[in-house]
Amino acid sequence: MQEFEHIQSLWQSHSVEVKISSDEMLAQAKKEVGAIRNRSLLNIAGMVISLIAISSLLLFFDFNSWTTPLGLGIIILLIAVYTFLLYKEHRLIARNDFTEHPGAFLNKLKVYQLSRYNLYNKLYWFYAATVSVGFILCFYEMLQNMDTWVQVAIVSFTIFWITFCATILRRGYMTREKERIDLLIEKFERISSQFQEQETTLL
Amino acid sequence: MDQKDLLFKQIFDTNSKKIFHLCYGYTGDTDSANDLLQETFLKVWQNLDKFRNKSLISTWIYRIAVNTCLTYLRAEKRQAKDELTDNIIENRVEEFSEKNEQVALLYKSISKLEENDRLIITMVLDELPYNEIADISGISEGNLRVKIHRIKQKLTELYNQHARI
Numbered sequence: 001m002q003e004f005e006h007i008q009s010l011w012q013s014h015s016v017e018v019k020i021s022s023d024e025m026l027a028q029a030k031k032e033v034g035a036i037r038n039r040s041l042l043n044i045a046g047m048v049i050s051l052i053a054i055s056s057l058l059l060f061f062d063f064n065s066w067t068t069p070l071g072l073g074i075i076i077l078l079i080a081v082y083t084f085l086l087y088k089e090h091r092l093i094a095r096n097d098f099t100e101h102p103g104a105f106l107n108k109l110k111v112y113q114l115s116r117y118n119l120y121n122k123l124y125w126f127y128a129a130t131v132s133v134g135f136i137l138c139f140y141e142m143l144q145n146m147d148t149w150v151q152v153a154i155v156s157f158t159i160f161w162i163t164f165c166a167t168i169l170r171r172g173y174m175t176r177e178k179e180r181i182d183l184l185i186e187k188f189e190r191i192s193s194q195f196q197e198q199e200t201t202l203l
Numbered sequence: 204m205d206q207k208d209l210l211f212k213q214i215f216d217t218n219s220k221k222i223f224h225l226c227y228g229y230t231g232d233t234d235s236a237n238d239l240l241q242e243t244f245l246k247v248w249q250n251l252d253k254f255r256n257k258s259l260i261s262t263w264i265y266r267i268a269v270n271t272c273l274t275y276l277r278a279e280k281r282q283a284k285d286e287l288t289d290n291i292i293e294n295r296v297e298e299f300s301e302k303n304e305q306v307a308l309l310y311k312s313i314s315k316l317e318e319n320d321r322l323i324i325t326m327v328l329d330e331l332p333y334n335e336i337a338d339i340s341g342i343s344e345g346n347l348r349v350k351i352h353r354i355k356q357k358l359t360e361l362y363n364q365h366a367r368i
Contacts, residue, residue: 004355007309007362011228011328014306018223019237022215025244026208 036184040090047083051076063141071137078130085123089115106185113181120174128166135162211248218261219244221329222268228325229272231310239275243268259335266339269322276318305366312361320354327351 020028058072092112093105135158143151222243226236246267254263313321319340326336336351337344 004359007359008328008330010302010305010309012330013302014224014309016220016224016227016236017233018219018240019233020219020241022212022219025215025219025241026211026248028241028245 036181037090037094040086040093044083044086044090047079047086051079051083054079065141067137067140068142071134071140074137075131075134078127078134082119082127085119089119109181109185113178113185116177116181117174120170120177124166124170128162132162207251211244211251214247214251214260214264215244218264221261222264224329225265225268225325226272228310228313228328229276229321231314235275239268239271242275243271246271262335262338265326265331265335269339273318273322308362308365312358312365315361316354316358320350320357323347323351324354324358327355 054072054076058069058076063069089112092108092115139155139158143154146154219240223236223240226239226243227233230236230239243264247264250267254260313324316324323336323340323342326339331339333344333347333351337347340347342350
């Protein structure tokens with residue numbers, strides 16, 4: 001028959017090993033909080049760089065055919081609209097501090113997930129179709145003086161790339177993005193209910 | 204490294220072992236305990252600016268850890284960690300010793316307690332002062348003494364029951 005004192009000494013003598021150091025914990029805490037925002041920002045940065053690169057073509061080159069500036073214009077306009085949509089999405093998660101308004105942040109995260117889904121689902125087909133029209137218009141002049149095999153190679157590669165992006169890459173990205181945000185939502189839901197319980201039962 | 208980072212590191216180094224012990228008491232396995240430890244300190248980091256020294260920082264962290272553990276158990280709809288605790292015994296045959304067996308029995312016994320009792324007894328086992336336990340659990344000190352007496356009896360009973368099997 002054991003007494004409670006024995007149980008207590010057993011508990012205290014059982015040494016536990018913490019597997020993570022304070023440096024690792026600090027790095028992880030910072031990374032988790034900022035990761036989703038950073039990814040969103042990187043996405044926007046990539047679009048802005050593309051926008052500048054394609055716009056510079058219009059500024060620094062003279063084109064003989066009206067189709068090229070029209071094609072480039074369509075692509076630029078499309079990228080600008082998409083960048084704006086990405087920025088709007090980014091604001092959903094950037095303007096809310098999870099630690100201050102966990103409930104509101106969680107709702108925004110759900111809206112962000114839905115918006116992200118729309119962007120890479122229905123809207124993506126519009127994006128792919130419009131980019132294709134833009135490229136066709138640009139290629140009309142750009143490929144004119146090239147050898148036939150080069151023309152075929154460029155057109156084939158463009159078709160392959162747009163198809164690849166619209167199918168395999170898009171589906172993979174959507175799955176990863178959904179899993180990542182689902183995990184975040186699950187985690188934040190757990191932490192949010194903790195806040196509520198803390199307020200009602202323990203404080 | 205800024206002030207907040209230094210403070211966080213200091214807090215982590217001072218409290219992580221105790222918090223890990225608490226999480227281990229709740230879950231009965233190292234991996235889940237580590238996950239809960241990390242979630243607790245993630246929360247600490249996020250809320251460090253809002254800590255207003257109204258209570259001891261260790262009390263505040265304990266409270267977060269306890270809530271994290273409780274929410275984890277409820278969210279996962281985990282029953283008392285019979286299976287995991289059994290796993291501890293089964294998977295550590297190579298480390299078998301009388302003491303290890305006793306430790307495994309202790310965790311198994313703790314897992315049989317109700318959630319809130321588990322929370323209180325782990326703090327008692329860690330020798331937290333009664334006023335701190337009362338603060339964390341939200342129970343008045345008078346009631347707490349009675350409750351602790353009852354939980355101690357129950358735990359001892361469970362432990363002896365398991366030890367006889």
